[in-house]
Amino acid sequence: MTPAKNAPGGAKGAPSAARRSEASRRAILTAAVELAGEVGYAKLGIEAIAARAGVGKQTIYRWWPSKGAVLLDAVLMLSGAEAGAGGGVADGAAEEGATGLPDTGDLEADLKAVLRATAAELADPAFDGVLRALTTEVINDPALADAYAERLQAPLHAMKRGRLVAAREAGQLAEDVDLDVAVDLIWGPLTNRWLQRGGPLTAEYADRVVETALRGLRPA
Amino acid sequence: MTPAKNAPGGAKGAPSAARRSEASRRAILTAAVELAGEVGYAKLGIEAIAARAGVGKQTIYRWWPSKGAVLLDAVLMLSGAEAGAGGGVADGAAEEGATGLPDTGDLEADLKAVLRATAAELADPAFDGVLRALTTEVINDPALADAYAERLQAPLHAMKRGRLVAAREAGQLAEDVDLDVAVDLIWGPLTNRWLQRGGPLTAEYADRVVETALRGLRPA
């Protein structure tokens, strides 16, 4: 997962970026993360971000096309910062840097570990705020949804899929399983529960989802 | 699914409701549905709803504590209106009125039918708008999330679970499967894909999710 330092989120006729102030950029993204955590999406405004960041509003409008784009970059910054330390954004711990999910040879155990980590991350107010805000924007902004899919969702999906590919090659998954659907099956329930607050994001729930997804619902 | 005619969405110190104008109530909910479909969540405001409904703003504020509460009632109205006609809200067709999902004896076929119907519904702009708006509010408003869970999510979940219970009794599901998790597993991926626009909501996808969920990921 690249830090995306020079990629204004989807801007078209963006300025040259040559003179762009990295300090302001970081201050803005940090402020966005903090505010999202403190006041929630509903009260998260451009003016508040600018004020918190000690930045003029124009500096935000110059480099990002929308609040959602700021949030996307903010989440990418977080995920980049975490990547080397073993964590993805809301998607589990990586044992081998940003390049993949852990692979101990035991798929079920690895998936449980990853989902437990994801659950913990989603329960962490520091992440919950921004992610919720970003998701809110993504839901209602197709253009942002594209950027989100491309820059955050796709890499994560590929990472997850990669682990499943390895498992299939190790004979732990059926040959004819659609791995994209499999990823949805494994990670979908957790995301849903988090977004809709449909219940506590416990390790037990994570485990049960993995177990059920792996073995299916039919009787033996 | 009850029409919820007399239940202001989560209001606490609400007025007596005795003198409440049913005509205004319906006009407001209808206007909310229409506007959500036409202009999207971002531009959906109380003033616009009131104007479209031919109603004073205070009439909205008097009976609903938030825009989200209006949207919840609006969706409940839609779901109530549809219930007798064979449709749930974003959750599939009912063969036997509001009391349950279709049960032909063939679980897989029934689930595919339901998920296909749900996918179609979510792709229908008329439903997409309100549901997206409602979900957006639910994500960011814990109080609304409670009301949503109680009045919309819980009944639908029970209905789905009911079908699975019947299937288990018919020997089509393993005895030790956690049916709540099973419901999440089956319906979660579709909801996610819809919300995040992660891909087209096709019948094929619906089928594949059902198949994969039922038989699991492991090799035979």
Next chain:
Amino acid sequence: MTPAKNAPGGAKGAPSAARRSEASRRAILTAAVELAGEVGYAKLGIEAIAARAGVGKQTIYRWWPSKGAVLLDAVLMLSGAEAGAGGGVADGAAEEGATGLPDTGDLEADLKAVLRATAAELADPAFDGVLRALTTEVINDPALADAYAERLQAPLHAMKRGRLVAAREAGQLAEDVDLDVAVDLIWGPLTNRWLQRGGPLTAEYADRVVETALRGLRPA
């Protein structure tokens, strides 16, 4: 000055008045006086008056055409109540009931006494509030101004003029003085100073106005 008990202030198609509740009427006028004194004109509303009076809003709208009309009746009620006790409304004390200003034979002394009393009354918060509110309405509502002129201003003017007529007959005023202008000259400055808060309403000011008006500005 008659109490004006049955005269809705300028209403045209007013109800029959036969069944009118005297208790409600008094409660409304009293509430108007009190509220005007407490919260001032800017915050004086029909709803507040009705609530304070323990009366339905419709009871006010049924009998008075405007807030100003209520205030006019309220002031008339006050002036009626005071009349027998020797006081007019904002226009000085009466020694001989409601029929006239004091006449001791000494015009200057009598006028000073009356103006001093008026000044005191205008400085009294209990009167200041209603009178200010009423005047405010009168300034901006020609219809109310007519009713005000007829029912409050005219009688008071006549009373003042009456004292001047008596003085002229006693040889204390020049024969060719226009007594209506004389009244304006004597009472105008005080009213102005009150309305515009142009200075303190002291007895000294009252005395000086009387002296100056009586003897004129030219050198002897």
Next chain:
Amino acid sequence: MTPAKNAPGGAKGAPSAARRSEASRRAILTAAVELAGEVGYAKLGIEAIAARAGVGKQTIYRWWPSKGAVLLDAVLMLSGAEAGAGGGVADGAAEEGATGLPDTGDLEADLKAVLRATAAELADPAFDGVLRALTTEVINDPALADAYAERLQAPLHAMKRGRLVAAREAGQLAEDVDLDVAVDLIWGPLTNRWLQRGGPLTAEYADRVVETALRGLRPA
């Protein structure tokens, strides 16, 4: 009479004013004057002024603490614009610019001319509207009354007093007359009659007031 271009009406913690838009300021004051003349005080609202001026509401709230303050500045703008052209605001024509009332040596004639001009101005719908609205606010807002006294009333009073001082020096007024009271005596009746619509503002009335005030009421 100074144009008061840079004096927001009584604002306390007002912004720096450095970047203030003069165009907006003029548009607002002009709109206030026009609307006051057209719809009257009762229907004169901030929103209407902003809309007419083509200005955001906040631009009014940013620079003026109240509607009355806007009206005061509006009247000052009018008076400033008129000053050089020979007219005061509701207070008579100036023969010698903004520095004083006409002085032909004949006090009575001069005062009559001034009061006639004032009467004409008060009868002019263009002035009547704003002045009535401003006066209404002044009556009910002590803070505004202070600003009014300082910025409009005091200069005008000084101007009037100045003419009387000159007259006294010319031997046309008694030495011991209180000139402040004299000013009230001369100008008070006209103001009152205008405000309360106590009668037509004719030249005859103006003349009679001047004559009566100058010579007093007592017999020769």
Next chain:
DNA sequence: GCCTAACCGAGACGGTACGTCTCGTCTTTAC
């Protein structure tokens, strides 16, 4: 080592929507 172009902070601007308040009318309920 200036010149000049950009980005920067700040914040005023024309707007829109908010949630509250009150208006004057209309309807229901309890006495």
Next chain:
DNA sequence: GTAAAGACGAGACGTACCGTCTCGGTTAGGC
């Protein structure tokens, strides 16, 4: 059968942000 209670459509209030637009100040190459 009257009037209190109060819901209703309407719309202004004053506030908060939106996204755009100047402002000077400062910075960083290109000369």
